[in-house]
Amino acid sequence: QVQLVESGGGSVQAGGSLRLSCAASGYTYGSNCMGWFRQAPGKEREGVAVINGGITTYYADSVKGRFTISRDNAKDTVYLQMNSLKPEDTAMYYCAARRSVSCVLLPRLFGLWGQGTQVTVSS
Numbered sequence: 001q002v003q004l005v006e007s008g009g010g011s012v013q014a015g016g017s018l019r020l021s022c023a024a025s026g027y028t029y030g031s032n033c034m035g036w037f038r039q040a041p042g043k044e045r046e047g048v049a050v051i052n053g054g055i056t057t058y059y060a061d062s063v064k065g066r067f068t069i070s071r072d073n074a075k076d077t078v079y080l081q082m083n084s085l086k087p088e089d090t091a092m093y094y095c096a097a098r099r100s101v102s103c104v105l106l107p108r109l110f111g112l113w114g115q116g117t118q119v120t121v122s123s
Contacts, residue, residue, distance in 0.1 A: 022095030047105025
């Protein structure tokens with residue numbers, strides 16, 4: 001069974017940091033694209049950051065300079081280091097993967113999703 005399992009969410013005050021992890025099992029994604037998306041209540045799911053093979057990365061403008069995506073290909077795990085968190089970063093964060101090296105911040109192009117992990121940032 002192919003699945004993605006996220007961990008690392010939680011509650012933090014504005015300006016704080018959190019690190020999310022996402023481990024893939026049942027399929028080796030290798031250089032294929034993996035990434036993080038988020039969805040706040042009443043809003044559409046949006047792309048946060050994506051990475052393929054540890055070389056190409058894309059970030060949403062709202063998180064550039066604050067978030068860093070990385071991956072350990074040997075462990076099929078992708079990470080999201082979130083610094084200088086803001087209340088507007090509050091959302092459910094989802095890990096996703098697609099069987100392509102092409103990386104985009106479009107949720108509809110990702111076929112595998114994790115269950116999500118909640119991130120809450122208080123002011």
